[in-house]
Amino acid sequence: MRDVIYVTLPVHNEEHTIGVLMWKIRKVFAELGRDFRILVVDDASTDGTADVLEPYRRVLPLTVFRHATRRGYAASLERLIREAATMSRYPKRDAVLVMQADFTDGPEMIPEMLRRFQGGADLVAGKSVNVREAPRAVRFARLGAGMIVKPQATAPDVDDPFCGFRLYRLVALKRALKDVPNGAAMLHHEGWACSLELLSAVTPHLRSATQVDIATDYTRRYRRSRFRAVSTLWGLLKASRDPRLRRPAEGQA
16 A cells, blocks of 8 residues: 555645645646545635536545634644544555645646655755745744744744645554544644644754755746735734744754
8 A cells, every 4th residue: 555645735725726736736646646535725715716616526535624714824724734644554654745735836846755754764845046026025924933933933944934845644643633632632733833833843853854955936826925924023023922832952863
C-alpha cells in the first residue's frame, strides 16, 4: 500500500480559482505517480464555489465538507486535519499538505516538498522568499511580525513561521491532536497566527524538519485580497501571549 498525500484546502468564496487549482494539483500528482486525496472545507461560501466544486467530485479523489455558517480559517483547517487523520490507514507514511485556495501557493512546488518528505522529513515548511515583491500591507506585516514573535518561539529549522504552505507527516499531527483535551480545539487563532499555532503544536512531535523556498505569486489571485496588516499583527500579538502555544524547546521530540 502506497502512502497517501491529503491535500487540504480551506475555502471561502474562491469560485474563480478553486477549480483550476484542483486540476493543477491533479496534473502534478499524475506526473509523480503518487496517490492523493483532496479535502476541501467550503466555509459558508456565498459565491459560486459550491457549484464549481460539485462536478469535480465525480472526476477527482475529492471530498467536500461544508459549514453552514462561516467558522474561519482555523476551524476549517483543523477539521481538515482531523478528517485526514481519521481517513489515514498509515499515518507514519501519509502526509497532509496545507495550501491556500486562492492560487497564491503554487502547485509546482509540490514535487520538491514531496522529495524532502520522502527523504525522511516530518515537516516540509514553505519559506517566503519574495517578500519585497509582496503588496505593501504584507511587507509591513512581515516587518512587524518579526518584532512580535521571537525566534525562540518558533520551530528549529523553520525560518518562516507565518507561511502556511506546509507538508506534515500525518503521525505528527495525530500526536499533536492527542495533546488536546477531549472536545477542545487545537487551533484558536486566525491567519498567520494560526500557522504559528499549528507549528508550535506539532513541533514536539517532529523528528526532523526542513524548508523550501516559496515564491508566493499574488498576481494569480482573482479576487480582492482579504489580508489586513493591523488585524494580522494583533492576532500574532495575542497568539504570542497565549499559554497554549508550546515552545519547542520545552518538549522537542
